[in-house]
Amino acid sequence: MRVIFMGTPEFSVPVLDALVAAGHEIAAVYCQPPRPAGRGKKDRPTPVHARAEALGLDVRHPVSLKNAEEQVAFAALKADVAVVVAYGLILPQAILDAPERGCLNIHASLLPRWRGAAPIHRAIMAGDAETGICIMQMEAGLDTGPVLMREETLIGAEEVTSELHDRLSEIGAGLIVEALMALPDLTPEPQPAEGVTYASKIDKAEAQIDWRAPAEEIDRKIRGLSPFPGAWCDIDGQRVKVLASRLAAGSGASGTVLDQALTIACGSGAVELLRLQRSGKGAQDRETFLRGFPIATGSELSVPEATT
CATH class of the missing domain: 3.10.25.10 (Formyl transferase, C-terminal domain)
Structure with missing residues (x-):
């Protein structure tokens, strides 16, 4: 498939690698702009930016996707689907509608539990026995879209966020490849109204x-x-x-x-x-x-x- 990839942190990198390894054509990679880091406060590219450049892929890092010029450029890529994982920008409706098969989000929780910014941290802090990955069809609401695939995993008794983060990243990479292969046959399941929780940003x-x-x-x-x-x-x-x-x-x-x-x-x-x-x-x-x-x-x- 012709895929637009949208992600920013280390969590997203194994997903990009998996899509490339599976033979999908990456039309472009969208990520957050480089930001000052380190002692010299020089602009440093994000992990996805660095990996995409190493793979020879087209990298784009707009500050916003709300303006018409960026939306036209996005649509001009004529992608079959966009894969979004920890991108960091809200996607306007024009972006959600541009790919032929829409935008799929890889979310690190068992939706509708832990919608929002910090699902891995909040699952451990709440004492959840298990968590997982959901492949969700994106819509305008915050992580409210129907779920196409999910995979559960137990949380270890001594597991810390960084360890669970890495495990879920690998699970997500494998699951999105499966989802794209089966996409025409998958039935989106609306999220239940019961059990909704929000993973607010860590303060x-x-x-x-x-x-x-x-x-x-x-x-x-x-x-x-x-x-x-x-x-x-x-x-x-x-x-x-x-x-x-x-x-x-x-x-x-x-x-x-x-x-x-x-x-x-x-x-x-x-x-x-x-x-x-x-x-x-x-x-x-x-x-x-x-x-x-x-x-x-x-x-x-x-x-x-x-x-x-």
């Missing part, structure tokens, strides 16, 4: 750990916000990100360090901290971290001040 303000919360909630926050923005706490006046954890036995006053395995008492239960990162330093496993930053058993980690 850095929600990343601070409150040790007074139940251990299950803290563990899910740590894993759901890893690696970015990273759940954090204050230890001896330093901000420390916690990037991996697991539930552990133990109890005590909230925030108390129970042993040298960095088991921390919570409002109920305890969590064991497995990977940490001090401000300005690289991420380290627990043992390496403690060699450079010892934390005594019995010490108490601070809790956020109560807000009124």
